[in-house]
Structure formats: structure tokens, C-alpha cells
Amino acid sequence: MKNSIFNFPATRREFISASAKGTGLLAFSQFVPAFLRDSVANQAPLPEKDRRILVLVQLAGGNDGLNTLIPYEDSNYYRLRPTLGIRKEDALPLTDDLGLHQSCQGIKELFDEGLLSIVQNVGYPNPNRSHFRSMEIWETAAESDDYSSSGWLGRFLDNNCNGTPEIGEPEAVSFGNEIPITVQGNQSHNLFALNNRYGRAAKRADYGLLDNMVGKSSSKDNSNFLKHTMMDTLLTERRIQALFAKFKPSVTYPNHPLGISMSNVASLISAELPTRVYFVSLGGFDTHQGQATRHQTLLKTLGDSLQAFQKDLRSKGLEDQVLTMTFSEFGRRASENKSGGTDHGTSAPLFVMGSKLGDSIVGQPPDLNLGKNKDLTYSTDFRQVYATVLDHWLDCDSRTVLGQKFQPLPII
Amino acid sequence: MKNLVIRNLEPAQAWLPLKKSDWNEGAARHLLRRIGFSVRPEALKIAMEEGLGPAIRQAFAGAKVMKPTDSLQEVAEDYRTMRQRQEGLPEKERRKIRQAMNRKRRTTMEEITINWLKNASMAQNSAFEKWGLFWENLFVVTAQKVKNPAMLYHYQTTLRRYSFKTLAELAKAVGRNPAMIHFLDLQQNKKGSPNENYARELFELFLLGEGNYTEKDIKEAARAFTGYRQVNGQFRFIPKQHDDGKKTVFGKTGNWNGDDIVDLALQEPAARTFIPRELCKHYLSDQVIPDKYLQPLGDKWAERNFDLTWLASTFFSSRLFFHPQFRGNKIKSPFEFLIGLLQDLDLDLTPLPRRVLPALGGMGQNYLNPPNVRGWVGGQLWINSATIIQRRLLVEGLFNPPHRKNLNSDETMALEQAREAGQGRFFVTRRQGEIWAGLPPEERLDHMEKQWLANPLEEEERKSLIRFLLDNQSTPLPATRAVAITLLQSPQYQLA
DSSP, X not given: OOOOGGGOOSSHHHHHHHHHTTOGGGTTSOOOOHHHHHHHHTOOOOOOTTOOEEEEEEETTOXXXXXXXXXXXXXXXXXXXXXXXXXXXXXXXXXXXXXXXTTOHHHHHHHHTTOEEEEEEEEOSSOOOOHHHHHHHHHHTOOTTOOXXXXXXXXXXXXXXXXXXXXXXXXXXXXXXXXXXXXXXXXXXXXXXXXXXXXXXXXXXXXXXXXXXXXXXXXXXXXXXXXXXXXXXXXXXXHHHHHHHHOXXXXXXXXXXXXXXHXXXXXXXXXXXXXXXXXXXXXXXXXSSSHHHHHHHHHHHHHHHHHHHHHHHHHTTOGGGEEEEEXXXXXXXXXXXXXXXXXXXXXXXXXXXXXXXXXSEESOOOOOOOOTTXXXXXXXXXXXXXXXXXXXXXXXXXXXXXXXXXXXXXTO | OOOOOOTTOOTTTTTSBOXXXXXXXXXXXXXXXXXXXXXXXXXXXXXXXXXXXXXXXXXXXXXXXXXXXXXXXHHHHHHHHHHHHHTTOOHHHHHHHHHHHHHHHHHHHHHHHHHHHHHHHSGGGHHHHHHHHHHHTTSOOOTTTOOOHHHHHHXXXXXXXXXXXXXXXXXXXXXXXXXXXXXXXXXXXXXXXXXXXXHHHIIIIIISOTTSSOHHHHHHHHHHTTTEEEETTEEEEOGGGSOOSOEEETTEEEOOOHHHHHHHHHTSTHHHHHHHHHHHHHHTOSSOOOHHHHHHHHHHHHHTTXXXXXXXXXXXXXXXXXXXXXXXXXXXXXXXXHHHHHHHTTOOOOSOGGGTHHHHHHHTOOTTXXXXXTOOOOGGGGOSHHHHHHHHHHHHHHHSOOOGGGSOHHHHHHHHHHHHTTOOOOSOOHHHHHHHHTSOHHHHHXXXXXXXXXXXXXXXXXXXXHHHHHHTTTSHHHHHHHHHHHHHHSGGGGBO
């Protein structure tokens, strides 16, 4: 067989130059694909070594904020949560009137070391209780009656801010079977999704011939999308495989898909992959019934994984480069339901983790002086959090991404 | 989402039967790829000789639900007696029982998946099973939450049994189905403490779509569904848990029950276009078909009392279905990809779950287990680096049988049993390669390209493959296999 994997170009630029010179694998298809030519013409700035990275941790299903951050001095809390409420003596105290759920040991330790901040009662006006719509609102950073098909970090990528990876490098890496809307922009980007099964892949595949099937653009839009995706895959996969295999974590990560994903994120960061946006997800927060044990397990998994990740980064000297943030589509109803669970609600706290944080507790707590089945009213708009991350961490004018100015928060 | 413009087709004409003069080989191939999973030469021959109507009828010839397996009965019984078996035992023993149950559940789910794939990949069942997938992905339940495989199986067959009746009959059957009752918490929906989950999804995801109901409609509708319970996998209406007070839903007041809510929802204008819109998404295009096209179909369909047989036959024979814009531009779902591969290569599904199930998961689709109640969104979301790699591996696997020494004894036995049952073609054999390799390079490529790909290759792509075949004339067999694998792994093969 004349074609072989061994002389495959390692970057997209080599790929192009090989084909343009008529050498290498594309020798007999002498063309430069239009979408490649265009992107090469708009050459992006070279990577900086100290680029700042954002890791988003999605808590899918709607995390119960009131049982995450416990307002244990508020008698309304126990009135609304007669069975599910976390008792003061069980909670892990943060301040005189706030504590964490007892399973948040990892989060508590991060907080005590100043490596984790909490933004209280984050939400948006006219809340929507549909999982999908509300998640879409969080992902697109749109008004609740406004529809956008691009994600906030996708628009960040559109803006081509300082530190954008070189052409062909993954601009965002997500762990899971889908590429989240969050990182999808109005322009096409090199987004890379990996699942935890990754690694054994494509050992025997015959890349040689497949290379000739990805270059020429077609009249069908889905066909171009497929070709584009496959070319990026061919280029990126062998590098990433090598990185995972080489990685030596300095801590033990929880043996859970989230822990494995966080460990994989750490391996790519420590390999100096120029990617600036990582997205991981933990599902199962839609606790309509039997919440007590399920929520406990979820929070423990989250805390342990975050803590392992942060420790690992620190020991590798990377902690100053990485900011990690959680989000969820909504919090849950203030009053518990009769099925030992909570229904879809509105605002909730979120966590920000990193070594360069400002205040450790930010924003106003929710007012719990509520009638039965009434919802919390948010006090911090989620776009204030995004604006702060964009302006003060990712070094990108938040107005270009969010369409307006939002009051920043003293978290970074 | 960009606004879709459908060129040269007026909404009023969109749902008329395709003109006779437009029925040709291209149209027939499009029908077969979309109504089922592939273009089999025999089906193409019938379609060309007998025409569109007979081709559709032929496609749905085997509209029968899948047979239950023995272990399904067993697992249902185990679930029924599970609580009783645990009673009075120490926690350690109870855990053992639960663990055994979980193992059994997993293997039974694997069995259901394999059986379903086998069933769906038989030519006579393909159209019916693709139709079933449509309903499964609309009235979603997930195995993640509904753990009992017997309940899932029952749900799967219920959807199919009602899938050619009226939408009202189907939707009412869904609301009474134990799997759905469990999945969307109707079980917890009681007089005085309603649980809104089912009512919300019924309106948002099953019948009307977001924005076509108020929060109050949901609250009141939830009350109408109080008392819908399942007991050991059987539907039970519990009058004393049912709220029989007055409810006002969509502005209409009465002592409504769940069936009434379905009827009321179907009187809402949004019901006419909601299912047709989803139908187009499943069969035609990831881009949403504009309402001005859906409306005439929806209006006629409503006049026919939302009859699903009428909807299907009108849809599959319509001018819109065959519009050139929709041809060759639909990304295959993992199920469509796998079943299409088996049919294109004329293979039987391997009886080795290890070689099938992880691949399905890696491509992002586990049977009866979508990520959430919205179902799989599909389209371009099926495709990313990870899933593309998995699709490629699946093709590789079909060309490379596992080595005997790598099989465990169960697997060896399963292979032998399947062979005895007359199913022996699990992998592409050397002989198949010889048939291909016997033809001159150009013809060899034509043959594969035409049967497998929905769009012709670009000239450069063709040239490169022919060049490869010519360069490797001395080893035609491996060269041809390499080209076959490349075509099936190519971006082009992901389209139907």
C-alpha cells in the first residue's frame, strides 16, 4: 500500500503546503480547499505561552442552589424545606449565616484556601422553566424572550481576541458527545469534542485515502460541514492521543466521568495546547423526586473533581492560567414538593475557581420570605458573571459578545 | 436558524402527489434512503417498475412490532417481586439483590437493542422501524430513568401499535403508558399536590411546542392527569387521587381528565403544524420547514381527524418530500448509519454485543436512551471529532472479523448459534472483496459509489481513488478493500 499514516502532515498548514507544492499525500489532488485558503489568509496571532484558559462545568438538569449554599439562619428556609432542608449542624459553615451542603467537603477546602468564590443568587429576568429554553438562555446569553443561535463563548471566539489559537488548533474542547451551543459562534470554529472512550480510536484506519475525501468543497452545506470536521479530526486526533497517553496527573482524580474529564482537561492544558475554552458537563441535577441522596452524590462528585483538578494544576504550576466556573440552567423551586424533590425554579449560586480571585462571596442572597410555590428573584444577572470573565479574564470586550454593558463583579 | 427558502414550490402545491413525470431513478433512490436506511437493488427495481405508491406500500410491508424475548418476562417478574424479596433482609443482602437486578437489567437492555437492530435491519421492517424511531424521539422516555426493560419494551411496542391510528389515540395511549407515567413523574401527580412534569412536556415537546401555552394551562392540565398511576408495569387510574374539580385549560373550563387535555390541545392551532414540523426534521431536513408550508398540510390533516396513516402516505408521496433541495443533504443518525451499513454490505448484525453496543454509545445514540426528554436533536450535532472517529471504527470492524482467540466462550457460542440459524454473514469476507476486485478500476468504483453514496463524488475525489486502484493493480484485493473502507468512512457516506 503506497499511502501510509506516517507521512501525514501534522498541522493544517503543512497539510495545505504539502498539497500546494504537489508533494506529500495530496500529490494527485492539486488544489487548495477554499475554506482552508480563506482561513490561512486571515492568519491569527501566534499563541502566547501564558494565555488564560476558561473551564466551564455545566451542572445539567438544574442544580438546587438552596441545598448547595445553605442559608441556615433563615427560618424561612426550613419552612420551605421541612424535610429536604440541611440542618445547620450538618452544613459546612462558611460565614455566620451561610454554609455548604455537607457533601461539599472539596468545595469547602477550596473556599478556605481562597481558591473558590461563590456568586449568590444568579439568574435573569422573566425566568423560563423549560430545561432547554433556560439552558439555551444561559448558553447564548440572550434575553429570555430573545432567540440567538450562537453561544456566548462562540461569539468570544468570533471576536478573535488576543491569544486565539493558531489556525487548525482546537479553539474549544468539550468532553461529551455533543458540541455545546455555548461554544458555537456565528462563524465556523475548530471545535473539538472528545468522549472518555477516546484514545483507542483510529489506530488501524487508513488515513491516506481518506485525506483525499475531505478537501474539495461541495454544493451541499452538510457535506462541507462533514469534510471540514473530518479534516480537523484527522489532524488533531493523533496529537491528542499522544497527550493523554503521556499525561501523569499529580493527584488521584475521582473515578467518575467528570473526574476523568477534568483529568483530561488538565492533560491538554499541561501539554500547552493553545485551546482557551474547555467545557465539561455533569448531569443528573433534575431532582424532582428522591433528591436527598442523589444531590448529595452529585455535589460530592463535583467538589472532589474540582479539588483534584485545582491541586493538579497547582502542582504543575498552571493554576494562574486557569479559571473554572460552574453553571446550571436554573435553580429549583424554593418549596420542596411532595415527592421528596424540588421542581424547576429560577436563580441559584454558582462557583468560580482559580488562584487569582477577588471576593469570596459575591452578590445578595435570595429573599426567602416567599409564599408557597413561589420562586426566588435573582439578584445578580448571569451576564454580569460572563461580562466579568470576558473583560477581566479572557481580555475581550464584553460588549461585543453580550451586546451591552453589564456591571462587573469583584470576583477576579 | 437561517430562514429556509424552498425554491420553485408554492405552499399550496407542496403536499400534492409527486408528478408522474418526476418519478425517476433519482427520486426512487431518495425515497428508499429516507423512508428506510439504504437503497437495496431489489427495492429499487420494484420501485422503478411499479411506481411511487407501490414502493411506499412495499416499504411498510412488514409493519409488525418486535417479539419479546424470554428474559423480558423474567425481568418483569423480578421487578414485580423485588421489594418483596428484599423485605426483612439486612442491607448487605438487599444490596446484593439490587446488584443482581441491575446486571439483569443491563443484559436485557442489551438484548432489546440487539433484537431491535436485527429487526430494523431486515428490509421488510426498515420503514416501519424508522417510523417508530420518529415517535420514540418525540414522545421520549429514557432508560436512564425508566430502568425496567419490560416497561421500555412495552412502551416501544405501544408507540408502534398506535402509530398508524390518530394522533389523539396515540397521545392518550402515551399518557397511560407505565413507562411514561414513571418517566415524567405522573406517579407523583396527586390531587392537592400536582406534579407538572408530564403536563409541561405534553405541551412543550409532544403536541404544541414552546410558546403555545401558558404556565396556568400547565398547572391546570397537571391536575387533569392526577391519579394516573402505574402499578407493577400496569396502568391504574386511582379515582381518590384524581382531582375532579373544574380546570381551565386553553380558556375552556370543565372537569377535564387527561384524555380531555389531549383533545383540548389538539384543538389549538399549534397542534396542526407541530407534528408535521417534527416529521420533516426526522425525514427531510435539519432546517425547519417554514410554517407557510406546514400549515396547508396541518389543516388537511386536522380535517382528517389527525389520522396518522393519511399523514404518512401524504408526506412520503408529496412534492415537497421529493424536492431536489432535500436530496443528499441529511446527516445520518448513528442508528441510520449502522443499519444502512449492514444493508449496504448485505451483512447480518453480529451477535457479539461487545462489537455493537459501545460503538452505538460512542456515536452518541443508545437505544431508548436519549440524553433527556427532548430526545436527540440530531443533524450536525451527531458529528464531532469523537463521533466521526467512532463511525470510522465501526466500518473498520465490519471489514475485520475478531480473531477467534479474542472471543470468550459465550461469544463463540453465539456466533455458532447464529450461523446454525442461517445467519452467517457478519463481516465482509475475502470473497466479497474478490467480486469487487474482479472489475476494472473505474467500474469497481462506479459500482460502490452508486450504491452507497447519496451524491456523486467530486471529480478530484474520484480521480484520487482510481489512481490508487491503478497504482496498486498488483494487489487488487487489499486495494479494493481500502477503497471500499474509505468510501464508507468518508464524509460523503454520512449523508442520506
